[in-house]
Amino acid sequence: MTAPAAYAGFGPQQVLDALDAAGLRGDGRILQLNSYENRVWQLFLEDGRAVVAKFYRPGRWTDAQILEEHAFALELAAAEVPVVPPLVLTPASSALTWLPADAPTLGVLPGPLPHRFAVAARCAGREAELEQPGALRRIGAFIGRLHAVGARQPFLAPTTMAPARDAAQARDALLAQGHVTDAERPAWADASARAVDAIAEAFARAGPLATLRLHGDCHLGNVLWRDGPHVVDLDDACNGPAVQDLWMLVSGDAATMRRQFDELLAGYEDFRDFDDGERRLVEPLRTLRMLRHAAWIAARWHDPSFPASFTFFGTPAYWSQQTAQLREQCALMAGR
The missing domain is CATH 1.10.510.10 (Transferase(Phosphotransferase) domain 1)
Structure with missing residues (x-):
């Protein structure tokens, strides 16, 4: 699916609206991050937190695939393996679909092309320096x-x-x-x-x-x-x-x-x-x-x-x- 079809008219306002619907109110500061396959934004919230929202490329993955990815990340986090798992969302709008129903990590925006999104806590880091001992x-x-x-x-x-x-x-x-x-x-x-x-x-x-x-x-x-x-x-x-x-x-x-x-x-x-x-x-x-x-x-x-x-x-x-x-x-x- 080409970008003009997949992401036409999709920008910061749509990102802020989606996070509002997920119960995460941005303070207006938003920065698009480098990503080829998806569209990814860093946002600062009114409560002082910073999060990263990923909008999956339409047609690339199914809901089931994304949910298994999320479940694996949460399973790793529960086992104390250092990963960046998706946040469990607290929906503030019924206009979107929330998956899974009991503890949603995936929001689906309505429309001819369903934009699926997940949110994670911002986690800074640097590339590993392999020449360092150990x-x-x-x-x-x-x-x-x-x-x-x-x-x-x-x-x-x-x-x-x-x-x-x-x-x-x-x-x-x-x-x-x-x-x-x-x-x-x-x-x-x-x-x-x-x-x-x-x-x-x-x-x-x-x-x-x-x-x-x-x-x-x-x-x-x-x-x-x-x-x-x-x-x-x-x-x-x-x-x-x-x-x-x-x-x-x-x-x-x-x-x-x-x-x-x-x-x-x-x-x-x-x-x-x-x-x-x-x-x-x-x-x-x-x-x-x-x-x-x-x-x-x-x-x-x-x-x-x-x-x-x-x-x-x-x-x-x-x-x-x-x-x-x-x-x-x-x-x-x-x-x-």
Whole structure:
């Protein structure tokens, strides 16, 4: 769904009105925060609190998916795992739909496009400094605690990771949407086909994997540090293998990544065992993310914020670079 349809005419006044209906009266101070997929505002309330309101992109998630995300965040908070859970709202208007009925965390504005929103306390933090002694081990322990809760039961509404399927769908979408420039299309089509096959082969070799509820998008931008790590943005929570929440935290050459992964696991395994065979899935998952990221940008290209933010996307140089990177990933997945 394009931004002009999804967010046309939607701005600060609508945000303030929605929070009023949720029993949260703003004092007029409002600041839009950076967010590509959703629209997010920070607001100061008349009672002195500061909150963050997130308006989910219409059509991206169902009510059931969002409510399971909220329930997971609240379950983590109850287990004293540092997360930023949604507030339970006290509705002041019956003109909106409030879900779930007994302890609502989700408001739904009426209209042809239902704008769903949630509110959380403002929680400041900074990006973790991984070079600090013990930082990776603390983050690993934090993720181990999160996964110990995540393993209690599966998600029912959110998706379960299926890397072979997801990679093929991303490639097909990019080819169908016409974003790959003509001159670069044959080389990119070949490299991406090889990458999709390599991802499928890697997961087939791995055999059946244990899955659990994951954060799903556990990169450093979503791991904030304030007296220790905590996570924000559970939008991409899903069922999948534990390695999905670990691999984005390591980078560098092979030796550096092994050392970083060892440090993460030194903390992680204080709370939960890790299947060491999942380490072999790091490069396939990195390749999958490359394909899905490009497909995500392409799918949102009609949102004015995307061309403004991703000016390199879709150029001949972009697709040449993508082709080269996919070839490198194929070599890494083949062990060369």
